[in-house]
Amino acid sequence: MHDDYKTSKEAFVSGTTGSTVLHINAICSVALAGFPTLHSALTSRVAVFRSTPFFVEWILLSVPLLLSMTVYAEAPGALSVLMLVATAVLLLLPPIEDGAPLPTRVDDGTASACDVGDRSVFQASLPPLRALSTYRAHMMLMTVLSILAVDFQVFPRALAKCETYGVSLMDLGVGSFVFSQGIVSAIPLLKDPSHLRKPFGYKLLNTLKKVASVAILGLIRLLAVKGTDYPEHVTEYGVHWNFFVTLSLLPLLEVFTHRAISHMPVALLGLWIGVVQQCLLSFAGLGDILFNAPRSNVIFANKEGLISLLGYFSIHVMGLSVGTIILPPRPSFFRKHIVLQGDSRSVSLDLVAPRQFRKIVAELFSYAFVWWGLFAFVRLKLDVSRRMVNLPYILWLSAFNTSFILGYCLLDMFFFPARISRVKDSSDPAGKRLVLEECSTGSRAPLLLEAINKNSLVIFLIANVATGLINLSVKTMYASDGKALLILGGYAYCLCAFAWLFRNRRLWRF
Structure with missing residues (x-):
């Protein structure tokens, strides 16, 4: 009986062909309507909700995502409209006035962590970015909800990972996770651009130490899956490979590109890596190996993981390019810092200068326009394949994530x-010239989102373990929609409660 259910379960999550880009965008747009829009309207207009309790944050920030991929999956626009109507009513109220004057510098001289990612960043070095925290929490919540929801009938099969070609919500999730990690990998380069020119061996050894724990997690997952005879889909990564192995290798590959990053735009480098990946698939026979080669040895047994690695690295570098745009005070900060390194007369650019949001938005819009245009052009000849991580998939992930960060x-x-504030121009050695720069008056992201960002990798691990335990305890494939929603709601509540409990403590650094 167990073998029959295992076989049926593997068939249940296999052979899917996906949905449409428009449908996936509509589902994810619920996050834009629910995450920042309704929550921001409530907290900026109603004083009693200025500091929202956990349950309210969970309702506003988690439940809409769960509904969008289950009962509202076929009509996500209706859910967005409901939340936007509630937002419109709240906008009729006057905004709450901030009584404190706006400082011209974002530096209180302390070392309090700011959660722009899984790395520890300090306000003395890099100010927080609300939009990035919101985006990363959205991505993480969508990912952890979908990895369990896909095991239930209430989750449409069109949103499950595609077997070979197609676009789906879960195909988007894994690539977005890599893109998001690429964004935060820009932090050490922004804090010290000279890191690009440090000895290769030194950087490689330090990176190995950092990713060793993630590689061990990949081994533990392999042993757990094989030891429990857990249903698995080998065409995702292969027989022994898994996502943690890919995640641990990407920072190592980045070290090999530091020389190139010093001499060319990061986005162009990411695009060229994607082009090389497509050429290897189309002209070097990797595509044929992926689909037709028998799993006769350990290399061919893990052909999906090996062949897709370069494509995921392209997505990682695309995320890195976005990180160099949105994290520093101005989009040109990273490029100028690299140029100024060769000028002995130059001074260090100021990381804590007020952000020029309009310039950042303009550059994000330009990149989103280019990526969507290239995606539409390439898709005329090639279908999207998450299994291969081909060029259309890379461009789709880059366009989607850039667009949603722009939206936030x-x-x-x-x-x-x-507001507009007059501050000293940090590029003027004499410090006499003043420039007009934009200072955000926005507070940090909602506490629940900050909490998820602080321990996102730990939450992802717990979500994987919880998904396995639930599937071993419940025949999810045969659960009714009501039972499925009850289990998924409890699962989401527990994950968010865990994040909330440890919101003031970072449990693991990666």
Whole structure:
């Protein structure tokens, strides 16, 4: 009986062909309507909700995502409209006035952590970015909800990972996770661009130490899956490979590109890596190996993981390019810092200068326009394949994630408008010239989102373990929609409660 259920379960999550880009965008747009829009309207207009309790944050920030991929999956626009109507009513109220004057510098001289990612960043070095915290929490919640929801009938099969070609919500999730990690990998380069020119062996050894724990997690997952005879889909990564192995290798590959990053735009480098990946698939026979080669040895047994690695690295570098745009005070900061390194007369650019949000938004819009245009052009000849991580998939992930980060930035500018402040120009050695720069008056992201960002990798691990335990305890494939929603709701509540409990403590650094 167990073998029959295992076989049926593997068939249940196999052979899917996906949905459409428009449908996936509509589902994810619920996050834009629910995450920052309704929550920001509530906290900026109603004083009693200025500091929202956990349950309210869970309702506003988690439940809409769960509904969008289950009962509202076929009509996500209706859910977005409901939340936007509630937002419109709240906008009729006057905004709460901030009584404190706006400082011209974002530096209180302390070393309090700011959660722009899984790395520890300090306000003395890099100010927080609300839009990035919101985006990363959205991505993480969508990922952890979908990895369990896919095992239930209430989750449409069109949203499950595609077997070979197609676009789906879960195909988007894994690539977005890599893109997000690429964004935060820009932090050490922004804090010390000279890191690009440090000895290769030194950087490789340090990176190995950092990723060793993630590689061990990949081994533990392999042993757990094989030891419990857990249903698995080998065409995702292979027989022994898994996502943690890919995640641990990407930072190592980045070290090999530091020389190139010093001499060319990061986005162009990421695009060229994607082009090389497509050429290897189309002209070097890797595509044929992926689909037709028998799993006769350990290399061919893990052909999906090996062949897709370069494509995921392209996505990682695309994320890195976005990180160099949105994290520093101005989009040109990283490029100028690299140029100024060769000028002995130059001074260090100031990381804590007020952010120029309009310039950041303009550059994000330009990149989103280019990526969507290239995606539409390439898709005329090639289908999207998450299994291969081909060029259309890379461009789709880059366009989607850039667009949604842009959306979060625009919403923050609307709900928490910037003021103009006169500050010293850090590029002027004499310090006499003043420039007009935009200072965000926005607060940090909602506490629940900050909590998820602080321990996102730990939450992802717990979600994987919880998913396995639930599937071993319940025949999820045969559960009714009501029972499925009850289990998924409890699962989401427990994950968010864990994040909330440890919101002031970072449990693991990666």
